[in-house]
Amino acid sequence: MQEKTRRLHVVAEYTGLKINVEKTNSMRINGKKKDVIWLNDKEIEEVDTFLFLDATMDKTGGTEADIGRRLGLARTTFVSLAKNNRKKMTKSLIRSIENALGARILKIHWPEKITNQQLYERTRSIPLPSTIKRKRWRWIGHILRREENSHVRTALTWAPEEKRQRRRPKNTWRRSVEREREEMGLDSWKEGQVVASDRRKWRSLLNGLMRPPEQGEDKEFNK
Structure with missing residues (x-):
């Protein structure tokens, strides 16, 4: 993986592109080796999940994490609405x-x-x-x-004598x-x-x- 990263860096510089090490992450899927990947004498951070094109990628390679994140965002937005x-x-x-x-x-x-x-x-x-x-x-x-x-x-x-519990809707049927x-x-x-x-x-x-x-x-x- 280190050699592939080095070759990618060389080709990117040849075409006028530059890899930002601070914004670059690595993730291994079913990888046996745990060697650290370096670029320009800087260590590339290894993560378990990352966001790519608004989709969550993880080591399992499935879609459960992405679906869970999207459901959480939708739930938070709905609750935040008045x-x-x-x-x-x-x-x-x-x-x-x-x-x-x-x-x-x-x-x-x-x-x-x-x-x-x-x-x-x-x-x-x-x-x-x-x-x-x-x-x-x-x-x-x-x-x-x-x-x-x-x-x-x-x-x-009929109207109940007791007060309504907290967090109950103010408007009733x-x-x-x-x-x-x-x-x-x-x-x-x-x-x-x-x-x-x-x-x-x-x-x-x-x-x-x-x-x-x-x-x-x-x-x-x-x-």
């Missing part, structure tokens, strides 16, 4: 998949362009978040029409539902119970949830 950013990223991913499937159904390919509004109109579909929200409140309507002593009815408005209830114009669960008792009014309220994309969401989609 909670709101993770939520927006998830919604954006769902919207992208939904638009891609709609464009495939309509056989729209690059460089053709179509807006989200046109995509929903031509496929006669509703945004997935709105569909999920409508199904959730349709189920809540069934709960509000149950008897007062029903367990599921009690669980809808109940809090998000109560926020949606206020956005629907229902100030309390009592008012929601009155509206839910009239199936025609409740159905009309749910139909209002099946909205088209908001003005800021209607963007061109490239496929």
Whole structure:
């Protein structure tokens, strides 16, 4: 290995290149000899792993170390994102998949362009978040029409007396539902119970949830 390194150094100098010993490392795979490699009277450091073209190389010659490093980087980046950013990223991913499937159904390919509004109109579909929200409140309507002593009815408005443990998410399913209830114009669960008792009014309220994309969401989609 020493002779090969020397010959590489000679050829590199002949072509006008120079090997930086400080940035050069050596690694042996299944090597029996442990001789030190020298270059310009300086010892080349021997390592067990090193990074080459953004890929981790190790003595085993496998990909486990590289995959582990990449998963660790992705996990660290995801955790470092703010909670709101993770939520927006998830919604954006769902919207992208939904638009891609709609464009495939309509056989729209690059460089053709179509807006989200046109995509929903031509496929006669509703945004997935709105569909999920409508199904959730349709189920809540069934709960509000149950008897007062029903367990599921009690669980809808019941709040535990103990404080939530540390590191638990601040936003809960109940809090998000109560926020949606206020956005629907229902100030309390009592008012929601009155509206839910009239199936025609409740159905009309749910139909209002099946909205088209908001003005800021209607963007061109490239496929």
